[in-house]
Amino acid sequence: MTCTEFIALLDDLIDDSVASPIRTEIENHMHECEHCEVVFNTTRKTIEIYRSHELYELPNNLRERLHAAIMARCKKGC
């Protein structure tokens, strides 16, 4: 397996949707290719960091205000 082939399978690997024969090939490649191992680990970490940090929090008071505005208009039949 080449590095390019590895990168093409990176998403499937991260999303855990690789069939087992290819999976072994991928794991062998990562075992001998430090670069691809780093790319895999840091890409997975990138997703994890974005998933666990709320970037655009909606403060409760604003949420309540918007919520009330939406419901008031719905009750009037929009």
Add this chain to the structure above:
Amino acid sequence: MSTIQSIAEENEQHPDVALVERVRAGDVSAYDELVRKYERQIFRIAQHITQNREDAEDVMQDAFLKAYEKLDQFQGNAKFYTWLVRIAVNESLMRLRKRRTGKMVSIDEDLETDEGSVPRDLADWAPDPEQNYSQSELAEILRKTIQGLPQGFRVVFALRDVEGLSTEETAEALGLSVPAVKSRLLRARLQLRERLSRYFKRKTGPAMPQEAGLK
């Protein structure tokens, strides 16, 4: 912290189906529940696309109102949430269009780039790299980094990886093909990784030849 809904499992009767039925029968309080359930996600998605707080507030309101008005057009075979996201994406794009008057805005914009499709920065990261920054510094880094992505990549990453939609749901919400979503997702992930590397890579002391070679 994260409020990712577990919307991956596909069961026969999603709880939203009953709520939608009640709204259709004239029960506004059921809609209140639906709004409460998804308002945070819709706000975040609108922020990711418009990158503007006031626009996101407007989009959130307009999306829920539009969904309410068009509820009889909603097909029960799609998920209510996916359908709602699609409305919010369209409202967000319309909002952007208004802002940059006359200029066409679509999620296909700015994709003429190969930047980041081949990883260049191959330095490993520190074990828990985010701990080298305060919460507010980190949030600023993450915001700045994702805002630098082309819009068509940013939206795919936000829906798929941040909000936890499946590839198929992301495709449906954006009106894209599944292969298009997959190719954008890979490039979005690689570009974000590349950009975050600047902040997160392991400090290897001065004058590491390997680091000096990477620009």
